[in-house]
Amino acid sequence: MQQSMQQLDIFADSRDVVLRNDVVEQLQRRHAVDARAALTQLASEYPDDSVLPAMTVLVRELENGSNLPLTDHAELAEVRRHLENHVIPAVQQVLPAQDAHAWSTPCWRSLAQRAAPLMFCGNHNENHAAPLWLRTGDWAAATDAVDTIESWWRIPSPLAWMTEARYRAAGLDAAWPLFAELAWLAPSRFAALIAGLRDASLDALRRRFDADFSGTGEIEDYMWFPALRAREKQWTSAGALKMLESAVCGVSIRSAEKVDRATV
Template identity: 40%
Template sequence: MQFDFFNDNQSVSLRNDVILALEQGDTATAQQAWQILKADFPQDDCLNSLQVLIQALAQRSPEPFADHTALHQARQHLQDQIEPAARRNLGISAAATWLRARWQELAERATALAYHPEHKNAHTAPLWLQAGQWQAAADAVARIESWRRIPAPLAWMLHARLALQGLQPNWGLLAELAWLSPGRLELVLSQQPDPLLQPLQARFGQTFEGAGDATDLAWFPAWVLTERPNLASHLAQAQAGLHLAPEQAMRLMLELLGLEHQGRHHDVIERRKTLRGLHASLYAAYMASR
């Protein structure tokens, strides 16, 4: 047993030599330490995954990606091979730091690639998000023509701005994404949790009677006004979309709040009828506070 204990300690020490060199970005030292580990412990179950990380450093290049396909392949390799190996060997926290540098390298190489609808994620903006470089991501989205009308870039911009500015100045952008792509909004909110938004989301999920899936989030901006009418001025900043029912509902809620403030009871009654026709559960939430 003492011999096994010594071997275990020795293999851990040799692995740590590899890991330290990886964390320092020293490819040559990492490879040398890996060779020693392999020679002394050829059955070590970390050998393959450590080699994946060494190769990730060795294959770094400043060369721009030739096309979207090349970027897609590099991104998939990072997600499918490098990320799991990093988490296994470096630990969650150290791996996150190390991986952000890898994402940044890809983002820098993808800068010249224009956004293309057929290659939605093959763009520099989501890579900057993965790297935690929020301003770089926002700047990259801003260079996409009509980004505010396209689900993917709109989601990237909301993600970046939530990190940079917080929720309050971005309610309008949130509403636009809710109407355009509620599924993408769900993903953004899961990646950028906000202390104000989390309880609202939870209550919405518990009380709103809709389809029971992500599409319900299209109604979230209108519903928020039933709980937090003080957010009206922020949600009013949302640009006009396709004017589908969820957007109509939020615009109507804004109008109702204004009419109530003015004491125009007759007009309020008429608008309430319209709201009831748009969505019964939203109407019930509105009336519950009246």
């Protein structure tokens, strides 16, 4: 009899775990109706459960999903902030770490599709479909989205998006001319991008540059990163050096033009 009572106590203690797992299972299946039913059951038996608010956010996200095109950049910004500030933290709290990215990817994909009709706007330069496609890992879609922006290679944000898409899809050698262009056009974006990519060879080059380059110590020093590394041949392969030639030539020409303007 004592053993049976212990078993009942264990079951009672784990009832909340069972109900939480029911909600998680339906969330992972993206079944809004079943997830709501499981959440309601958990809330009725354990109204003070600490994970209820986060689970509620995720269930509502499934219930309120929309495929309607966004009408303006402000609306896109609002939906994006909701995902960043509420949905993603809830995903990280509720779901196993290995499942969090897979669950959030459809949310970003849906938002990217809804944002497709919006043209690039300098006043809302982060509210565009391209960076949303990057979040989903669809490098081809991100590339296509950037290609819709006129003269994207002259604008820091689209150039950074295209650089990342090219790097993710084809590797460092293929993307290096874009890295060189970005370093000259927007050194701060270049530095932020290479930090976020966590590429071992890029990180090694950056450490070497930081240690050796006698600049001002400001972020603008990074405009010389590609040219200096090409000259010193501190790169990963002969193929990368060959692809650098045109980009570095362009950087050198623009550098000379900058000096000429400064001396006039």
